[in-house]
Amino acid sequence: MEGMGAFILRRLALGLLAMFVALSGSFFFFAAKFLPLSETPMLHSYWTWLRGIPSGRSLNDGLLGGHLVSTVGHAFGRTMLLLALTLVIVVVIAIPLGCLAASLRGSVVDYTVRIATYVAWAVPVFVVAILFQQGFGRIPGGWGTGWFPYIGWAGECPNGQGIDPHNFQCPAGGHGLTHVGQVIYHLLLPALALALGFIGLNARYLRNSVVDALDAPFVTVARAKGLPERLVVMRHALRNAFVAFVPAVVSDIGVLFGGALVVDVIFQLRGLGTLFIGLLALDADGNTPVDTYELQLMLLFAAGVMLAASLLGEMLLALFDPRTRLD
Amino acid sequence: MSGLSQTAAAAEIVVERRFVRPSAWRRLTRQPVAMTSGLILVAIFLVGGLGTHFVSHPLVHLTDEWRNHPPTVRSWNLFGTDAIGESILVRTLYGLHTSEITALAATVLATLIAVALGSIAGYRGGWLDVAIMRVTDLLGVFPLIVVFLAVYTYFTPVTAWKATFALTIFLWIPVARVVRAEISSIREREFVQAALSLGATDRRIFLRHLLPTASGTIIIAATSLLAQVFVLEATLDFFRLGVSTATQNTLGNLIGEGQANVFALGQGWWSWGCPAGVLLVILVCTNLVGDGIAEAIRPPRQR
Numbered sequence: 001m002e003g004m005g006a007f008i009l010r011r012l013a014l015g016l017l018a019m020f021v022a023l024s025g026s027f028f029f030f031a032a033k034f035l036p037l038s039e040t041p042m043l044h045s046y047w048t049w050l051r052g053i054p055s056g057r058s059l060n061d062g063l064l065g066g067h068l069v070s071t072v073g074h075a076f077g078r079t080m081l082l083l084a085l086t087l088v089i090v091v092v093i094a095i096p097l098g099c100l101a102a103s104l105r106g107s108v109v110d111y112t113v114r115i116a117t118y119v120a121w122a123v124p125v126f127v128v129a130i131l132f133q134q135g136f137g138r139i140p141g142g143w144g145t146g147w148f149p150y151i152g153w154a155g156e157c158p159n160g161q162g163i164d165p166h167n168f169q170c171p172a173g174g175h176g177l178t179h180v181g182q183v184i185y186h187l188l189l190p191a192l193a194l195a196l197g198f199i200g201l202n203a204r205y206l207r208n209s210v211v212d213a214l215d216a217p218f219v220t221v222a223r224a225k226g227l228p229e230r231l232v233v234m235r236h237a238l239r240n241a242f243v244a245f246v247p248a249v250v251s252d253i254g255v256l257f258g259g260a261l262v263v264d265v266i267f268q269l270r271g272l273g274t275l276f277i278g279l280l281a282l283d284a285d286g287n288t289p290v291d292t293y294e295l296q297l298m299l300l301f302a303a304g305v306m307l308a309a310s311l312l313g314e315m316l317l318a319l320f321d322p323r324t325r326l327d
Numbered sequence: 328m329s330g331l332s333q334t335a336a337a338a339e340i341v342v343e344r345r346f347v348r349p350s351a352w353r354r355l356t357r358q359p360v361a362m363t364s365g366l367i368l369v370a371i372f373l374v375g376g377l378g379t380h381f382v383s384h385p386l387v388h389l390t391d392e393w394r395n396h397p398p399t400v401r402s403w404n405l406f407g408t409d410a411i412g413e414s415i416l417v418r419t420l421y422g423l424h425t426s427e428i429t430a431l432a433a434t435v436l437a438t439l440i441a442v443a444l445g446s447i448a449g450y451r452g453g454w455l456d457v458a459i460m461r462v463t464d465l466l467g468v469f470p471l472i473v474v475f476l477a478v479y480t481y482f483t484p485v486t487a488w489k490a491t492f493a494l495t496i497f498l499w500i501p502v503a504r505v506v507r508a509e510i511s512s513i514r515e516r517e518f519v520q521a522a523l524s525l526g527a528t529d530r531r532i533f534l535r536h537l538l539p540t541a542s543g544t545i546i547i548a549a550t551s552l553l554a555q556v557f558v559l560e561a562t563l564d565f566f567r568l569g570v571s572t573a574t575q576n577t578l579g580n581l582i583g584e585g586q587a588n589v590f591a592l593g594q595g596w597w598s599w600g601c602p603a604g605v606l607l608v609i610l611v612c613t614n615l616v617g618d619g620i621a622e623a624i625r626p627p628r629q630r
Contacts, residue, residue, distance in 0.1 A: 014464070022468035026477065033481060122610040124558045126565050127603045130586050134596060142589075143596065258470030262562060276473065277566055280480050295477075303468045310467075 004318060008311065015307040019300075026299055027292065034283055034290035036063050049293065059300075063291045072275065072294060076301045078153065079271035083253065083260050083305075085184065085191040090198045090249065095238075097199070098206025103233050105211055113203065120200030125259040129193040129266040136189055148189040151268040154182035158268040190267040194259050198252060205248060209241035216240070243320045251313030254306040272298060351543065354623035361619020364612035371609060372431075375423035382417050398597050407597035410588055415581075419602045422576040425487045426606075429577070430556045433491045437499040437556075438549045444499070445506030446537060450514055450529070456507065463504045466497065475563055485570050487577070490563075494556055502548045509544045510537055543624035550617035554610055561606055578606045 027046055031037040037045045052058030060069045101113040134142055137150025144150075152158045155173020163170060174182045213219060214237050222236045223229075261273030268274065276298050282288045356362060398407040398415075406415035448456040466474070474497060482489040513519060519536050527535075563569035564579025565586075572580045585599030 018461075018464045018468050022465050025465070026469075029477065029481070118614070119607075119611055122554075122614045123607055124561060124610070126562050127582065127607065130582070130599060130603070134589065139590075141593065254467075254470065258472040261470065261472060262566075265566065277476065277568065280476055280568060283480060284483065286483075299469060299473065302470060302473055306468060306470065 004315075007318075008315060011311055011314065012307075015311065019303045019307060022303065023296060023299060027296055030290075030292040030295050034292055034295075035287060036289045037292050049296070058293055059297055061293070063293050064289060066291075066294075068291075068294050068297050072272070072297045072301065075270060075272045075275045076298075078269055079257075079260050079264060079273065080305075081183070082187055082190055082194065082264065082269065082271060083256060085187050086194045086198070086256060086260070087249070087253070089191055089195040090202060093195070094199045094202040094206060095245075097203040098241075099210055099233055099238060101203070101207040102210035102214060102237070103229065105214075110207075113207070117200035117204045117207075120196050121204070123197065125194060125197055126262050126266060128196050129190070129263050132189055132193040133266060149186050150189070152186065153269055154179065154186045156270070158270070187269075190263045190269060193267075194256065194263045197259070198249075198256060201252070202245065202249060206241055206245050209244050210237050213237035213240045246320065247313045247317035250316055251310055253309035253313075257302065257305050257309070272301065351623045355619055358619045358622070361616055361623075364615040365619070368609065368612040368616060371423070371605070371612075372427055375420065375427040378420045379424045382420060395592075395594055397595055398601070406601035407595060409585070409598045410592040410594050415585075415598055415601050418576050418581055419578070419605055422578045422581045422602055423605060425570065425575045426557065426560060426578040427609075429487045429491050429494070429560055430553060433494040433498065433556050433560075434549055434553045436491070436495040437552060438502055438545065440495070440499040441502035441506050441548075442538075442545060445503035446510045446533065446541070448503070449507040449510030450533070450537065452511075459500070459503050459507060463500050466500050471497075471559065472562060475559060476566070476568055479563055479568050484574060485568075487570055487575055490560060490570055494560065498552060498556065502545075502552055505548045506541065506545060509541045513537055513540050547617065547621045547624065550613065550620060554613040554617065557606065557610060557613070578602045582606070 024046070027049060028042060031042050031045050049058045052061075056069075060067055062068045097113055097117075101110045104110050133139070133144075133150050135144045136147045137144055138146040138148065139150050142150075151161055152170075153173075155170060157163050157170040173179055210233070214233070219232060219236050222232045227235075260271070261276065263269075264271035264273035265277055276295070279290055279295055279298075283290050393404075393408055393412045395410050396404060396408045396412075398405055403416065404414060406419055408414055409418075444455065444459060448459045475493065478493050478497070479485055479490075482493055485493075514537065519532060522532050522536055560569065560577070561579030561582065564571075564577045565583040567580070567583060570577050570580055572584050581602040582599045585594060585602065588594040588598060589596070
């Protein structure tokens with residue numbers, strides 16, 4: 001682990017540099033495009049923005065007023081919660097599925113799982129989201145099963161959807177543990193929609209690496225000493241397959257994040273995706289001001305998640321697998 | 328013994344000169360799944376490319392009876408109608424036409440740029456090499472969907488050709504990185520070094536040795552790019568920040584409009600489900616063909 005710290009520091013520095021360049025690029029792009037700044041000299045507004053970063057002024061005080069950190073941070077928190085629940089679902093479903101398919105290699109179950117994971121990975125996340133929303137959401141007059149609320153966060157009803165006709169209030173979000181339960185209940189459908197593709201991807205990877213491990217000599221030894229097949233798969237094959245699986249899931253967080261924005265808009269969770277698209281759509285007529293500072297802060301959060309995910313993925317890979325060369 | 332291995336090496340050089348090796352093509356034809364999905368894909372692309380010449384647009388049934396009508400076989404109403412009585416089948420056909428041309432054009436253009444710049448970077452190194460690597464890092468800073476959501480605002484109102492342009496100028500980068508890595512590793516192999524020491528020109532080395540050898544990798548990268556472009560383009564159109572239904576139908580904006588009208592006008596599931604089904608079939612087939620090609624070009628060890 002000698003070179004680990006230096007390696008991570010170097011990657012972090014390079015990542016931060018790339019982030020800085022990309023954010024500068026996006027600043028120039030937004031400043032040239034959107035109204036309040038498109039009328040001032042670009043280098044000047046860039047310098048004003050840059051100068052305000054150390055003190056946090058450009059990060060918190062919106063160009064058009066308002067506290068950005070609270071608005072964007074609030075939305076970011078929702079997106080991260082969605083992401084966390086999705087990761088839990090991916091891991092909880094993909095691992096048994098992959099193991100099952102691998103230990104029944106060549107059977108009907110294996111083929112069914114392989115076809116299903118294939119299709120699951122191929123469907124775009126927005127199609128899955130609509131399908132789940134209409135299939136399992138409680139849409140008035142819809143054809144679905146109505147198991148879940150179809151839009152909104154716990155205690156919110158966007159556009160008055162799902163509003164109580166008697167007292168004209170949104171259904172209560174509850175307090176304490178009830179609230180936690182309500183939040184998870186409202187997030188479950190979006191998280192499942194987001195997870196589906198990644199369950200497909202990861203179950204397939206896991207199946208293949210467990211199959212590889214099951215062919216390895218140490219598994220033959222484990223079988224020869226009389227271990228039951230269940231223990232062979234769980235203790236020996238799966239543990240070795242994990243070496244590749246965990247870092248892969250972690251580095252997927254970056255891709256998942258992009259999907260989380262999409263799902264967030266469809267289920268109107270008022271997370272980062274809703275906020276971002278809402279801001280960009282403001283400019284549809286070409287003369288409504290758009291807060292460039294707010295867009296930049298959102299991009300900063302997004303870039304932070306991407307960088308953290310990729311660094312964490314590489315760190316875990318290096319930790320689990322001593323053969324990985326750090327350079 | 329040494330004579331044998333020399334003959335084998337010579338044979339390998341001859342084989343490597345072909346663009347797609349005959350053995351790889353044979354392995355591809357032996358995969359029924361990949362071949363079937365390839366045929367389906369070609370059929371869909373042909374229908375999308377030529378089908379619009381054979382229908383009268385817009386095919387609107389203006390009678391009340393035909394509004395929001397579920398799919399039936401009667402009078403070619405296979406995909407149903409929307410709330411104003413337009414045939415979803417015809418709209419999907421037009422959407423397929425636009426989406427397919429956008430995706431194919433963006434993929435081909437991006438691949439061409441990627442091959443040109445990536446192979447120069449991999450073969451020569453130098454500033455272009457450094458530049459491509461750094462630009463790849465920059466593209467990885469934000470999620471792709473965020474990049475395109477922002478870029479598309481610059482092109483409003485977005486049309487299919489603007490979308491193609493926007494997708495091309497960003498998506499050649501990851502392909503170029505793959506091409507660069509492949510070319511720089513082929514460059515170190517003996518047969519290229521031999522050709523170099525014989526005094527072959529760069530052009531000859533590129534056309535006779537590097538490009539044919541790298542062609543497999545390039546084809547694999549292009550196929551996965553095609554699927555990615557279809558998804559990205561559809562997602563952007565779905566959010567009304569891409570091509571809008573007012574300008575052109577695409578698979579993405581048909582799904583978006585249908586989904587919105589399920590809530591607004593009480594349209595049936597078919598108005599988004601049918602275009603989504605077409606998109607899904609395209610994506611599954613593209614992935615299957617891509618995997619088939621990858622397996623044919625680089626056969627994995629037997630499981």
